[in-house]
Amino acid sequence: MSDFEAIKQLDQFSEVCDWLAFKGWSEAEGGNLSLRIDKEDVPESLRSSESAATQLPLEVTAIADMYLLITGSGTRSRDISHTPEADLGLYKIAADGKSYQWIAGNDKPTSEMPSHCAIQNEFMVSRPDFRAVVHTHPVKLISLTHIPEFHDPKVLSDTILGLQSEARIQLPEGIGHLPFQVPGSLELGILSAEEIKYRNVILWHMHGALSVGTSLSHAFDQLEVVEKAADIFWTLKKAGYAVDGMRQQDLDQSMDYFGRTDRYKNAFSDKIERDKK
Numbered sequence: 576m577s578d579f580e581a582i583k584q585l586d587q588f589s590e591v592c593d594w595l596a597f598k599g600w601s602e603a604e605g606g607n608l609s610l611r612i613d614k615e616d617v618p619e620s621l622r623s624s625e626s627a628a629t630q631l632p633l634e635v636t637a638i639a640d641m642y643l644l645i646t647g648s649g650t651r652s653r654d655i656s657h658t659p660e661a662d663l664g665l666y667k668i669a670a671d672g673k674s675y676q677w678i679a680g681n682d683k684p685t686s687e688m689p690s691h692c693a694i695q696n697e698f699m700v701s702r703p704d705f706r707a708v709v710h711t712h713p714v715k716l717i718s719l720t721h722i723p724e725f726h727d728p729k730v731l732s733d734t735i736l737g738l739q740s741e742a743r744i745q746l747p748e749g750i751g752h753l754p755f756q757v758p759g760s761l762e763l764g765i766l767s768a769e770e771i772k773y774r775n776v777i778l779w780h781m782h783g784a785l786s787v788g789t790s791l792s793h794a795f796d797q798l799e800v801v802e803k804a805a806d807i808f809w810t811l812k813k814a815g816y817a818v819d820g821m822r823q824q825d826l827d828q829s830m831d832y833f834g835r836t837d838r839y840k841n842a843f844s845d846k847i848e849r850d851k852k
């Protein structure tokens with residue numbers, strides 16, 4: 576086993592990518608993942624690199640000198656689960672935050688590399704216990720973005736997360752929605768980095784979903800929760816029933832019981848403040 580293959584976090588990628596493929600969420604080469612790993616988890620032989628620096632289109636000084644594992648360009652979830660060492664690359668961000676170096680594994684990172692760097696950088700600024708990014712294409716979540724009223728993230732969150740009694744407990748801050756951006760564009764990454772200050776799951780208009788967490792499994796868990804709630808929405812719609820969801824008093828009681836009332840009530844105050852500007 577090589578030193579790279581010995582990095583324990585490769586197992587997290589295998590497990591989550593296996594599920595992404597099994598769920599049918601990451602068709603073909605769709606989706607990409609990244610994980611920040613601590614220096615202590617990087618074998619000493621892999622802590623520096625002689626490879627040429629690749630410039631980033633943005634500065635990510637908050638993750639200077641840190642290590643990222645990220646999926647390679649054109650890699651498939653169904654393959655990553657079996658051969659993570661061939662499909663994942665280990666990279667180190669430069670001390671000035673302006674470039675990165677490849678260290679080991681796959682040396683052609685996803686075209687979303689700058690977006691992952693922007694989001695990973697925001698983690699260190701505003702929520703340093705977060706380190707995982709999962710982007711994938713769940714059908715029922717993409718379908719929600721085709722409904723105009725759900726372009727308001729408060730309406731989206733209150734409707735969808737009110738359909739199953741544990742969904743809003745898991746995600747009291749709700750879920751976000753970003754208007755259309757070109758797939759893989761830096762704009763999409765920068766807007767996502769802004770949004771993940773407030774929410775753990777974001778829907779990208781007519782594209783897919785982004786989930787962030789303290790581990791890849793945490794990020795995946797949240798996608799499962801939201802996708803199940805969306806499944807209930809579409810099941811009721813197809814059966815011709817109204818989608819009324821939980822009574823407000825039951826939701827309020829649940830938030831109170833789990834101590835999440837403030838997070839729930841203040842969920843979109845950030846948006847309201849931004850809209851005032």
Ligand SMILES: [Zn+2]
Binds near residue numbers: 605712782
């Ligand atoms: Zn995508």
